[in-house]
Amino acid sequence: MPAQPSAPGSRPTLEAVAARAGVSRATASRVVNGGEGVRAHVVDKVRVAIRELGYVPNQAARTLVTRRTGAVAVIIAEPEVRIFSDPFFSRQVRGISKELTAHDTQLVLLLVEDRGDYDRIERYLAGGHVDGALAFSLHTDDPLPAITRRIGMPTVYGGRPGWTGGPGEPGGVSYVDADNRGGAREAVRHLLERGRRRIAHIAGPLDQTSATDRLDGYRDVLRESDPALIAEGDFTSAGGARAMAELLERAPGLDAVFAANDLMATGALRVLRERGLGVPADVSLVGFDDTEQVAEAADPPLTTVRQDIEGMGRLMAGLLLRTLARGRTATAGGAPPESVITPTTLVRRASS
Template sequence: MGRQRPGAPTLEEVAALAGVGRGTVSRVINDAAGVKDSTRRAVQRAIEELGYVPNLAARSLAGRRADAVALVMTEPDWRQFGEPFFSEIVQSVGDALTDTKVQLLLTLVRTDAERQRLVEYARGGRVDGVMLMSVHAGDALPDMLAEVGLPTVLLGRRSGDESVTYVDADNVGGARSAVAHLLNRGRRAVATITGPLDMYVAQCRLRGYREAMERAGVEARRSWVAEGDFSQDSGHRAMAELLERSPEIDAVFAASDTMAAAALHTLRAAGRRVPEDVAVIGFDDFPLARRTDPQLTTVRQPLEEIGRTMVRLLLEEMEDSAVAWRHVILRTELVLRDSA
């Protein structure tokens, strides 16, 4: 059930100022019939004077819906929205909603002010649920949405103790299988380009790398780890850094296809052959992986299934607010091509 934040005007205060009952205020808010024009104007004046924002509970009591959900990217860098991951997720979520009456709204939230605006927008009943992607550790937005009773589903999670419903890929297992493949092919100086380590997805892929190295009895040297941010520029930068620090490396596991493709270019510019001198594996299996030279061995995460599952869980929570949060982790698959 939604509730007003501390200090916010209440439905009862609007009713008292307008000189009407609580039920009348609810009918005005939900544009119901049977309210005199003079009464409607009095309630609207009271709402404006108090700055009242109708909460989700008041809207649900009248059985009204916005028939809209928001897909929110919580990423401070606008450029990240151009990465293939986001377009793939938008397409899969949109496809999953095709046969419903629900409108999909896309929005980008970068600052605390934008977080608060989104919450106020949601409290006004303009959307029935929210899907969040690219959530960094410590982001309060999922909790803010839970506070107002809005059904919310995360793509990924903020930590291993996530309390909000989420859908995720098996990032640890996927990374572990990629690095194990490199080690099984005789590579021993295996480096990694991580994602931004304030994101749990990047932490998990790094953990999978380390677990595979440990299981094979190979020391994962600190100089073999370079941090990226899933972008092309960071892939170039991290690969150059690895070559400068550790010219002996004979394999690289990159935590995204975008960074892996950039690493291929940097290796070629440095005179390293792929896979003869340095084998490369990415993560995602975007169409990009089939356009690189050589084609990219990668870990496929089921983005279409992720999008469908997010939509299914969100619609179920919208139908029944008593549904407990769910955590869904989907399998990944190592796809072998020419780069490793």
């Protein structure tokens, strides 16, 4: 129903809106940006002109002068295999998307394929295409933190970075993480309550804090645990299967397994079944993440530690947006880092 733009080919400008409303460009701009300090009557006139012309602000022109883009980068640097198998990222991205959308901010997705890509990422971030960045699941030697720090890009990490609390200073970064350690403790305690005594652990890759934190939680409860009861996986189903096979060889008497994520738990499950071991009759099994279509769909359904992944995504985005808003009003000295640990809950199903 709205009328066609003034010029057939090109979009109407603020100038055109101002002309039609009989005001200056400055006033039209004020209306577009909230209408503060403009008489209601004038605001209406401009609003009508905007509607009639189908005016949409030119973001490039706006960015050029404000130096803000209204966009945020989401950087995912994870080997191919995991990004596809684990719904984790999709859910977190979804949470991020929701929060950003609610604040009229766009999501620019940067996938890192190999280490050479970091040059591209740096150029992109330095190019002023985005106001801030969200990054995930860093390994200890990830070059990203150095990059974002060098170019002064506000960044919030998903998952506690391995290099916080570096030598001397606490490495001022913001992050959002689940209570991995607490969740792991709860999982292991649950197995103890079930009467299990030889509780093994399939850890994730130990260059990630989510893996080490869960391992730490396991050790918190089982202080004197036999090292033979711990095997390292890689957060994939196949890796979980390999680790399970290893564990069965080293510690045939185990009566429970706590896997650091659900995918590895399914791999373990497959191996246990192949060896004729009943779950939970012979071996109790607990996973981590409560990923749908994995934990629930397993046979038997997995007891697991749930974390609110989508909520974590929202929190990440919210934290970043707040940082950006502050940087805009306050002195540009950079906001202090701020982090959030979200709680986990144990979901009891048939596998334990």
